[in-house]
Amino acid sequence: MSSITGHSAIDELPSGDGRPPLDADKAGTGRLGDRIFGGLATGSGIFVIVLVSLVGVFLVIQAVPSLLNNNANFLTSREWVPSGADPRFGIVDLLWATVITSILAMAIAVPLGVSVALFITQYAPAWLSKPAATLVDLLAAVPSIVYGFWGLSVAGQYFDSVAKAIDAVLGWIPVFEFNGSPIAKSTLAFAGVILAIMILPIVTAISREVFAQVPTAHKEAALALGATKWEMIRTAVLPFGKPGVISAAMLGLGRALGETLAVTMLLSALNASAAFSLSIFGGGETFASRIANDAGEFDSAQKTGAYIAAGLVLFILTFIVNAAARVVIERRKAFSE
Amino acid sequence: MAKRIDVKDLNIFYGDFKAVEGVSLTVEPRSVTAFIGPSGCGKSTVLRTLNRMHEVIPGGRVEGKVALDDQDLYAPSMDPVAVRRTVGMVFQRPNPFPTMSIRDNVAAGLKLNGLKNKKQLDEVVEKSLKGANLWNEVKDRLDKPGAGLSGGQQQRLCIARAIAVDPQVLLMDEPCSALDPISTLAIEDLINELKSQFTVVIVTHNMQQAARVSDQTAFFNLKATGQPGRLVEVDDTQKIFSNPTEKATEDYISGRFG
Numbered sequence: 001m002s003s004i005t006g007h008s009a010i011d012e013l014p015s016g017d018g019r020p021p022l023d024a025d026k027a028g029t030g031r032l033g034d035r036i037f038g039g040l041a042t043g044s045g046i047f048v049i050v051l052v053s054l055v056g057v058f059l060v061i062q063a064v065p066s067l068l069n070n071n072a073n074f075l076t077s078r079e080w081v082p083s084g085a086d087p088r089f090g091i092v093d094l095l096w097a098t099v100i101t102s103i104l105a106m107a108i109a110v111p112l113g114v115s116v117a118l119f120i121t122q123y124a125p126a127w128l129s130k131p132a133a134t135l136v137d138l139l140a141a142v143p144s145i146v147y148g149f150w151g152l153s154v155a156g157q158y159f160d161s162v163a164k165a166i167d168a169v170l171g172w173i174p175v176f177e178f179n180g181s182p183i184a185k186s187t188l189a190f191a192g193v194i195l196a197i198m199i200l201p202i203v204t205a206i207s208r209e210v211f212a213q214v215p216t217a218h219k220e221a222a223l224a225l226g227a228t229k230w231e232m233i234r235t236a237v238l239p240f241g242k243p244g245v246i247s248a249a250m251l252g253l254g255r256a257l258g259e260t261l262a263v264t265m266l267l268s269a270l271n272a273s274a275a276f277s278l279s280i281f282g283g284g285e286t287f288a289s290r291i292a293n294d295a296g297e298f299d300s301a302q303k304t305g306a307y308i309a310a311g312l313v314l315f316i317l318t319f320i321v322n323a324a325a326r327v328v329i330e331r332r333k334a335f336s337e
Numbered sequence: 338m339a340k341r342i343d344v345k346d347l348n349i350f351y352g353d354f355k356a357v358e359g360v361s362l363t364v365e366p367r368s369v370t371a372f373i374g375p376s377g378c379g380k381s382t383v384l385r386t387l388n389r390m391h392e393v394i395p396g397g398r399v400e401g402k403v404a405l406d407d408q409d410l411y412a413p414s415m416d417p418v419a420v421r422r423t424v425g426m427v428f429q430r431p432n433p434f435p436t437m438s439i440r441d442n443v444a445a446g447l448k449l450n451g452l453k454n455k456k457q458l459d460e461v462v463e464k465s466l467k468g469a470n471l472w473n474e475v476k477d478r479l480d481k482p483g484a485g486l487s488g489g490q491q492q493r494l495c496i497a498r499a500i501a502v503d504p505q506v507l508l509m510d511e512p513c514s515a516l517d518p519i520s521t522l523a524i525e526d527l528i529n530e531l532k533s534q535f536t537v538v539i540v541t542h543n544m545q546q547a548a549r550v551s552d553q554t555a556f557f558n559l560k561a562t563g564q565p566g567r568l569v570e571v572d573d574t575q576k577i578f579s580n581p582t583e584k585a586t587e588d589y590i591s592g593r594f595g
Contacts, residue, residue, distance in 0.1 A: 226419070226450070228418050
């Protein structure tokens, strides 16, 4: 309930002995309509919780035997030979590629999405704001294969000069080193850019919703103090919208971490013997693209388990990120009305 | 510091709709002027033109003259932001910034003005909260959220926030309409103190309140339904409530409206 604005009416009710609202609520009458709707809602809630738990349990059950057979360190090894008499596999490369592409995507999409949302809600004239919002929402409806294809065949060719420019200025930092192999459009950096475009509509749509909810009273309070428009946004709009923007970023990050098809199409997989590189202008595979690339070869339980273990890491990673965001939002709850 | 307000032949529009017509009045420095009248007659609209908050509403514009001492607030060279820093405003519903602590709420305007020195900020925060008769109630919890105070305290917090930037004029748009009688009394006492430093203009629906706090009262009314609002009469409060010139005023204050 507090996920979008950090505010919910129920939070302001005296909580009595701190029981959850469901117990404290005596609004249910036991009439047929109440019982049916209450039952449906409760059932749906329980269904989702059970479903997520079962996914977790499934991943663990499938992954554990393979992990026990693993002769390399799962967390620190770069090898990936998941089957045979001497299975050796680790996730360092996958984790790095997944995290760096997602961070890049967030670094681009969050500021951009928040700016677009501010434009739509605070700056755009009324006749423009609705169509602009609809257009951005349409971005979310584009299938990811289209992004992948567009990236490869159209946008990618321009990224070479971008990569060279960044290398020329920042190339002395290992992260930004670009040596032309693989070609620019097959690098982690470009995958991050495409991911950013893909999560942009999510970030924009949710940010837009919260910014539009900022009470006029708060905006006028700032203006009446002699705030300029930008100062008004900084004083009233952004602080009010912060929990919503964090939620938006987390949803976007969830998609970026798990996005498969576009990333698989773009990224050039590394040769198993290639040296580990920190550069965002290197190739690699994310958790999702590795699983997709090799999905045709799941011929033994041992091998499948190794890939599922990788999927489990993705699951846990997403969980940690979401939990961290929740902590940030909750900690400021008293200050969000 | 306090300044005189001169309004002359003021017409106020929302887009093409003329909401208020032909208002002329003078507000003396260090006095309290009350705007009374039925709902929808344009009192708040007139109030909002005095610090150019009216034009924040899409389509809002004015014709005529509003001057602070001899400075035309609507001169082309006049920056509305600068006007609002000179003419402070308190709204109908208490609206402290929900994401800020009590201290930061009071300091918000100062920070907009670029004041960063923490010691100076603390001094002004204390002075303003004292000026708003709130200091004793909140001095031990300045870092708690402003939204956690009671309604009356929140409104006094908003007054503290408005006077912290040391405005020339303080506008109050029905500041007590969301408050209980005790909180209302606290605000009225405060208005009496504030007028030693500021020029105060207050919109109120409560005629007793107008009689209690103001030196001068302006009665607004609609010409007819669908017609623009206008200023019927402005005079000393005592005269308005004992012996008004216009019949409409007498009808309104004696409850025989219509």
